[in-house]
Amino acid sequence: MxxxxxxxxxxxxxxxxxxxxxxxxxxxxxxxxxxxxxxxxxxxxxxxxxxxxxxxxxxxxxxxxxxxxxxxxxxxxxxxxxxxxxxxxxxxxxxxxxxxxxxxxxxxxxxxxxxxxxxxxxxxxxxxxxxxxxxxxxxxxxxxxxxxxxxxxxxxxxxxxxxxxxxxxxxxxxxxPGTEGSFLAPLPVSALSGVGPATERQLAAMGIHTLGELAKASPRELEGALGVTGPRLVVRAAGRERSRVAERAVPDEAKSVSNERTFDHDLTAAAELRAAILHVASMTGRRLRRRGLAGATVTLKLRYADLRVRTAQRRLGSPTNDEHVFGPVAVGLLSSLWSEGTPVRLVGVGLS
CATH class of the missing domain: 3.30.70.270 (Reverse transcriptase/Diguanylate cyclase domain)
Structure with a gap:
């Protein structure tokens, strides 16, 4: 509507x-x-x-x-x-x-x-x-x-x-409210975030092509095919998900603060990755300042398209919560984790 x-x-x-x-x-x-x-x-x-x-x-x-x-x-x-x-x-x-x-x-x-x-x-x-x-x-x-x-x-x-x-x-x-089921039902399962090509093929093999069909599927059968994600997909396809809009809470005694971003498409170019790192660093800096925290060890995390995860760290001379200071350091760690053309799915930047 x-x-x-x-x-x-x-x-x-x-x-x-x-x-x-x-x-x-x-x-x-x-x-x-x-x-x-x-x-x-x-x-x-x-x-x-x-x-x-x-x-x-x-x-x-x-x-x-x-x-x-x-x-x-x-x-x-x-x-x-x-x-x-x-x-x-x-x-x-x-x-x-x-x-x-x-x-x-x-x-x-x-x-x-x-x-x-x-x-x-x-x-x-x-x-x-x-x-x-x-x-x-x-x-x-x-x-x-x-x-x-x-x-x-x-x-x-x-x-x-x-x-x-x-x-x-x-x-x-x-x-x-009340119309979400009819809105979702005719859409293909691929319209649901988190349903990639592999999951779409698995669902198709079970005769499930639309969100309406997914909403009526057996949670137990879906769990057998997709693990714990299966029953969650059934709930989401039916429009019954309960969502909480809020940043993840970070305890006052937290030893580290970080942010991550998963991309809709794999990043393969150095310029893209550098830009992504600086953006994620800015979100981490904002969270640090909001909580009155600072850190002296920078961590860069990459998750590749094949789901492998690699991290690298570098210690700063003094604690900071300024992304203009620790962001370039995170970018500098890129060369130790990544080679040009390797597809990256997720970028994370943390300070501890």
Whole structure:
């Protein structure tokens, strides 16, 4: 159900939103370079150095270009595109401004990547205003920054995430409480985050192709096929997931503070990885400062596409909680863990 839903219908129960910035990196580049507006813009590594596309503007997507595509292929599809390596510091700056907009509406904001965040606007928790009205205001305030976002609103994270992808760019898709089952049922199982190609094949072998079929599946059979993840998928496919939007609590006596990000596509280019490390480091620094903590040992963690995990550490001269100090140190650890072209699924940065 899109924006045509009337606020008069009200909202009963949890209200969880997912804000997704539209073609974020490319949108920032078009904001900062007005002459690029309306043109196909590709942010990514060089086609001559086996780079990959990080983000493609909607103009470039019309040619079939998408994120994680080899740059050489993107150049063949869209030879007249404007290419840029990107400016990650600028992207972080705009992302922080967007997160400030969310934080002004509710203290329950869970940033999951530089361009995505869940937020809780359950009526009566922090505001008596309609969740739909709040989402409209958020979208308008983001637009005033010069970039756009799409928002999904539902009773939990699963519904909000899928809804946010229904109407892009600049969409607001509202799934009212009680309608999540019918919304999810016809969708393919691949629409559920966490269901990759391997899981999709396993489900297909069991005759399960849609979320409606998954919702009716036997949790016991799914557990036998997929382990503990199986029954959870059944609950999520039915729209019955209970979501808590909040940062993971870190005890006051914590010996370390860290942040991780799992990427939708594997990172294979050095520029992408360096940018990702600096972004994750900025989130770790923010968490450290919020808790009044500092650390002197930097840890970089990488999880590869084959699920192997490697870590490296380096001790600083003195404790800090400034990502501008420990972030470059984390980047410096990259060469000891990774070689060009090796696909990386997750990046983590910690301070202890």
């Amino acid at each position: 899109g924006e045509r839903a009337h606020d008069i219908l009200g909202w009963d129960g949890p209200a969880v939103g997912l804000l997704d910035l539209d073609a974020f990196f490319a949108s920032v580049e078009q904001l900062d370079h007005p002459e690029w507006r309306g043109l196909p813009v590709i942010v990514g590594g060089s086609a001559d150095r086996r780079g990959v596309v990080s983000t493609a503007s909607y103009e470039a997507r019309r040619y079939g270009v998408h994120s994680a595509m080899p740059s050489a292929q993107a150049r063949r599809l869209c030879p007249d595109a404007v290419w840029t390596q990107g400016n990650f510091a600028r992207y972080r700056e705009v992302s922080a401004a967007v997160m400030d907009i969310l934080s002004a509406e509710t203290p329950l904001v869970e940033q999951v990547s530089i361009d995505e965040a869940f937020f809780d606007v359950t009526p009566g928790r922090f505001s008596r205003e309609s969740p739909i009205g709040i989402c409209r205001r958020i979208r308008a305030r983001v637009a005033s920054l010069g970039v756009s976002c799409s928002i999904g609103l539902g009773v939990n994270k699963t519904v909000a995430k899928i809804a946010s992808e229904r109407d892009k760019p600049r969409g607001l898709t509202v799934i009212f």
